[in-house]
Amino acid sequence: DTAVSQTPKYLVTQMGNDKSIKCEQNLGHDTMYWYKQDSKKFLKIMFSYNNKELIINETVPNRFSPKSPDKAHLNLHINSLELGDSAVYFCASSQYSRDPPQPQHFGDGTRLSIL
Amino acid sequence: EDKVVQSPLSLVVHEGDTVTLNCSYEVTNFRSLLWYKQEKKAPTFLFMLTSSGIEKKSGRLSSILDKKELFSILNITATQTGDSAVYLCAVEGETSGSRLTFGEGTQLTVNP
Numbered sequence: 258d259t260a261v262s263q264t265p266k267y268l269v270t271q272m273g274n275d276k277s278i279k280c281e282q283n284l285g286h287d288t289m290y291w292y293k294q295d296s297k298k299f300l301k302i303m304f305s306y307n308n309k310e311l312i313i314n315e316t317v318p319n320r321f322s323p324k325s326p327d328k329a330h331l332n333l334h335i336n337s338l339e340l341g342d343s344a345v346y347f348c349a350s351s352q353y354s355r356d357p358p359q360p361q362h363f364g365d366g367t368r369l370s371i372l
Numbered sequence: 373e374d375k376v377v378q379s380p381l382s383l384v385v386h387e388g389d390t391v392t393l394n395c396s397y398e399v400t401n402f403r404s405l406l407w408y409k410q411e412k413k414a415p416t417f418l419f420m421l422t423s424s425g426i427e428k429k430s431g432r433l434s435s436i437l438d439k440k441e442l443f444s445i446l447n448i449t450a451t452q453t454g455d456s457a458v459y460l461c462a463v464e465g466e467t468s469g470s471r472l473t474f475g476e477g478t479q480l481t482v483n484p
Contacts, residue, residue, distance in 0.1 A: 261414070288470060298458065300415070300474040313469050347414070351470065358404045358464060360420045361472060365413040 260284050261364035263348050269370045270338060277334045278367045280348030288312075289331035290349040290361065291323060300347065306331055307353060335369075343371045374399045376475035378461050384481045385451055393446040393478045395461035405437055405444050406472065408460040415460055418446070451482045 261282045270276055282289060290313070291303040305313035306325040320336040331348060345368050351361040375398045385391055397405065404422045408415035419428040421437035421444060428435050432451075437444045448455055458479050462472040 290471075298477050300460065300462075300472075302471040302473075305470060307470075313471050315471075353470065357422055357424065358420065358470075360406055360417045361470075362417060363408075363414040 261348055261350055261362055263346075263364040263367050265367060266365065267368050267370075269372065271372050272338055272340060274338050275334070275336045276338060276369070277332055278346055278348075278369075280331045280333070280364060282329055282348075282350040282362075282364075284350055284352075284362060286350040286352045286362075287328050288351050288353050289325065289328070290351075291331065291333050292347040292349060292363075294345040294347060294366070296344070304331075304333075338369075338371050340371050343369055345369070374463055374465055374473040376461055376463055376473055378459075378475035378478050380478060381476060382479045382481075384483065386483050387452060389451050389482075390447065390449045391451060391480060393448075393459050393461075393480070394443065395445070395475060396443040397461070397463045397473075397475075398442065399463045399465040399473070401466035402439065403464045403466045406462045406464070407435055407444070407446050408462065410458045410460055410477070411456075418459075448480075451480075453482050453484055456480060456482045 288307045290305045292300045304323040309325045325331045345366040348364040349361040379394045407418040419435045426437040458477040460477045462474045
């Protein structure tokens with residue numbers, strides 16, 4: 258059973274298009290995240306939702322809009338795609354715990370290539 | 373701003389060698405430090421180190437945290453070709469809202 262699953266795994270599209278990436282977790286976690294991994298391999302947080310509420314919104318263009326229909330799903334919609342959006346996008350989830358903290362678990366990533 | 377620096381960035385060893393990967397960090401109100409292994413796809417969780425758990429061990433892998441000097445090391449003994457991967461270090465601060473700040477990673481290659 259895949260714990261954190263993303264679709265699609267690969268996405269090749271042209272500049273200016275709009276696309277969505279979906280993420281689902283079956284771990285029963287209450288917090289989900291989107292990270293971007295660029296060509297230099299740094300993983301950077303983009304967004305985080307806790308129980309469907311946005312709690313982290315990093316400095317990303319307004320063209321990126323996350324949506325969490327329920328706590329097991331977190332989707333990412335990207336408008337007007339640009340060349341610089343090419344990257345691997347990772348979804349992650351964790352169970353919020355004040356003490357002790359709990360680790361985040363990652364999906365396999367979606368490789369987005371803009372032509 | 374939280375920061376993580378890993379070294380070396382790249383390491384090539386032979387099977388059976390022991391390796392030590394380094395991670396130094398700056399974080400406001402330290403909460404946890406995590407190690408992940410990334411092969412071709414998802415980063416896979418290895419260890420979490422906190423103020424109440426500064427040493428972890430699992431098989432050939434072990435990690436320690438030095439909160440005073442602000443660093444952690446990941447040791448792998450008797451390396452195998454299957455250990456070849458990028459090893460990522462990340463930190464979380466109390467005020468960061470569960471966001472992880474990652475280092476660039478160490479690319480480990482284990483040759484037969």
